[in-house]
Amino acid sequence: MKTVQDSELEYFDLLETISDPEIPVLTIVDLGIVRSCETISEGKVKVVITPTYTGCPAMDTIADDIKKAFAKEGLEVVLETQIHPAWTTDWITEKGKANLEAYGIAPPAHKTSDKGALMGRDEVRCPQCKSTNTEVISQFGSTACKALYRCKDCLEPFDYFKCL
Amino acid sequence: MTKEEALYEFLIRLGDNALILGQRLGEWCGKAHQLESDIALTNVALDQIGQARLLLTEAGRIEGKGRTEDDLAYMRGEMDFRNNLLVEQDNGDFAHTIVRQYIFDVFQYHLLKGLQKSSNDFLKAYADKSIKEVTYHRSLSHDWMLRLGDGTELSHQKMQDALDDLWEYTGELFEMTEADDVLIAEGMIPKLSDIKKIWEEEVEATIQEATLKVPDTLGFMAYGSRKGIHSEYLGYILAEMQVLPRSMPDAKW
Numbered sequence: 478m479k480t481v482q483d484s485e486l487e488y489f490d491l492l493e494t495i496s497d498p499e500i501p502v503l504t505i506v507d508l509g510i511v512r513s514c515e516t517i518s519e520g521k522v523k524v525v526i527t528p529t530y531t532g533c534p535a536m537d538t539i540a541d542d543i544k545k546a547f548a549k550e551g552l553e554v555v556l557e558t559q560i561h562p563a564w565t566t567d568w569i570t571e572k573g574k575a576n577l578e579a580y581g582i583a584p585p586a587h588k589t590s591d592k593g594a595l596m597g598r599d600e601v602r603c604p605q606c607k608s609t610n611t612e613v614i615s616q617f618g619s620t621a622c623k624a625l626y627r628c629k630d631c632l633e634p635f636d637y638f639k640c641l
Numbered sequence: 642m643t644k645e646e647a648l649y650e651f652l653i654r655l656g657d658n659a660l661i662l663g664q665r666l667g668e669w670c671g672k673a674h675q676l677e678s679d680i681a682l683t684n685v686a687l688d689q690i691g692q693a694r695l696l697l698t699e700a701g702r703i704e705g706k707g708r709t710e711d712d713l714a715y716m717r718g719e720m721d722f723r724n725n726l727l728v729e730q731d732n733g734d735f736a737h738t739i740v741r742q743y744i745f746d747v748f749q750y751h752l753l754k755g756l757q758k759s760s761n762d763f764l765k766a767y768a769d770k771s772i773k774e775v776t777y778h779r780s781l782s783h784d785w786m787l788r789l790g791d792g793t794e795l796s797h798q799k800m801q802d803a804l805d806d807l808w809e810y811t812g813e814l815f816e817m818t819e820a821d822d823v824l825i826a827e828g829m830i831p832k833l834s835d836i837k838k839i840w841e842e843e844v845e846a847t848i849q850e851a852t853l854k855v856p857d858t859l860g861f862m863a864y865g866s867r868k869g870i871h872s873e874y875l876g877y878i879l880a881e882m883q884v885l886p887r888s889m890p891d892a893k894w
Contacts, residue, residue, distance in 0.1 A: 531770060532663075532691025560695065561766030563773065589773075616777055617681035621688065625677065641773050 488514040488522060491546055498538045499620050502580040505539055509568025512559055522547060525557045527564045529641075530621040565589050566622075566641050578604045583626065583637040601637050603628035613637075647823035648761070649703050650723065651830060653713070654867075656696030657724035660714055661875070662745060663689030664882055668732055681781055682738070688774040692767070699763050715886040719876050720869035727810040729875045736789060736799035740807050743782035744844065748814050750775050751839050755831025764829060783847060790851025797852065804848070805856045812862025815840075 492511055497503045505511055505526070512525040524543055528536045540556055547554045566585040569577075574584035586599040601611050608630040616639070618625040624639045666686035673679035697710040727745060732738050753775060756768035789796040815837040824830040848855050865871065886892065 528691075530688060530691060530774060531695055532687040532689070534687070560770050561762070563766070563770040565773075615677035615681055616781055617677070617684040619680070621684055625680075639777075 484516055485514060488524075488547075491550065492524075492543070495539065495542045495546055497535055498542070499535050500577070500580070500582065502576040503569075503573050505543075507570045507573030507576065509570065509573070510539070510564060517555065520551065521553050521555060523555045523557060525559050527559050527562075529564050531560075533621050535620075564641070566638065569638075577638055578602075581605070581635060582623070583635060585638050585640045587640055589640050599637075599640065601626055603631060603633065604635055605633045606631040642819050642823055644823060644827060645703055645705070647820035648829070649700055650818070650820040651824055652696050652700035652703060654723040654725075656693050656700055656713070657722050658728050658745075658749075659689040659696060660693035661722070661724040661878060662728040663687070663693060664878055665728065665730075665732055666738075666742075669738065674735060678735070685742070685778050685781070688771075688778065692771050692774075695767055695770075699767075711886065715883045719871055719879060722869065722871065722875060722879070723866060724875075725810070725814055726863055726866050726872050727807065727814065729872060729878060730807060730810065731874055733803065733806075734799060736796070736803040737806065739782055739785045739789065740800065740803040742778070743786050743847070744807065744811055744814075746775060746779040746782050747840055747843050748836070750779050751836045751843075752831070752833075755836060759830060760828035786847050786851045786853075790848070790853045800851065801853050804853060808856040809858050809861060809863045813864045813866060816864060816867055818867050 489506060489511075492514065493504050493506050495505050497505060497508055500508075508529070510526045510529060512527055514522060514524045517523045524547075526536075526539070526543075536558075543556060544554045567588050569585065577584045581604050583601050583604050586601050600609050601613075602609050603611055603626075606628060608628055610629045611626050612629060614625040614627050614634065616624050618636050618639075622638055622641070623636045625634065626637045627634045663686045666682050666689065669679060669682040669686075671679065673682060693714070694710050697713045701708040701710060701713055725745075727741060730737070730741055750772065753768040753772040756764045757772065759765045759768065786800070790800045791797070815833040817833050821830065821833065825832055845855055863872075
């Protein structure tokens with residue numbers, strides 16, 4: 478018989494197959510939005526997630542994707558959204574950050590405990606040429622979580638996953 | 642007034658501010674003078690709509706009549722809305738939008754700071770979450786205040802005109818009602834009069850740095866939203882926002 482811990486590990490394997498619809502290289506586990514996942518009764522699993530931005534339209538898609546992935550395994554998901562403690566980019570895993578950079582999005586440069594980070598005074602590294610000689614074009618980018626930067630060495634514009 | 646009634650009123654006030662400002666900012670989509678501004682304003686709109694969803698959902702829960710966020714957003718009339726007059730004002734030109742935004746961002750930022758100490762779990766969680774987003778909003782509108790105020794002769798004049806037009810709507814941001822008294826006694830919300838002092842200091846310093854002048858309204862300030870009395874603009878906003886769910890109440894995405 479499987480123990481509870483075994484099944485929870487399997488749930489996380491399942492969650493690892495679900496990506497952020499707007500940033501496909503980032504799984505929702507790497508993004509750090511999954512708070513917990515546990516069996517509540519036979520065939521029923523409770524998944525607790527924390528939204529990134531309050532208005533992020535990807536959250537609805539993610540919720541649907543979680544339900545679909547578990548339904549394939551014959552499991553029903555009871556989804557709960559928890560806003561406290563608030564999601565922070567500090568929760569993105571190291572693997573997630575490496576995948577972001579390889580995909581062309583600069584990962585958050587600092588921990589949010591560094592006050593300069595929230596005010597946009599980050600030392601941001603160009604995901605193309607790795608130069609830190611970069612400048613901000615706009616604090617608001619193609620999605621709520623990103624800012625737009627430009628590399629002053631290779632001259633390429635790029636997205637930056639801003640600290641939150 | 643019970644604690645629940647007071648909390649409902651406060652949540653509706655915050656939720657309607659977020660909803661109406663989000664709707665207004667969304668009108669800029671595809672129209673701003675450069676792509677970066679277009680994207681920035683709509684990102685701020687998205688954050689505000691996200692806040693509105695949280696706040697109106699909680700308001701419906703506290704009210705206990707089974708109303709959802711959508712019922713509250715789409716099925717209430719003008720007199721039931723409690724957003725401040727400031728946020729419903731017309732977008733006008735970019736200067737008007739930026740001045741309205743900056744005035745509101747500083748207010749919202751310090752209100753959230755106060756709510757982070759709330760004895761109410763929801764208000765505290767909401768504030769902890771939203772203040773991070775609002776910090777970026779304030780930084781955006783602050784930068785534009787300086788850039789346009791201390792910019793060309795024309796941009797300076799447009800910013801001063803916007804300040805002169807909108808200043809009369811700043812008074813009622815801090816108007817307190819019986820609901821405030823009830824919630825302050827419970828340690829749930831900060832005193833708006835305290836926030837007013839911090840707000841004045843910060844906004845006036847920025848106005849000065851932007852080489853602009855604090856308008857003199859000769860003591861006149863517009864009031865009304867706490868009682869559901871709005872300017873001419875709100876009805877038009879609601880008409881546009883509510884037409885679909887009201888004409889097809891069972892429509893689902």
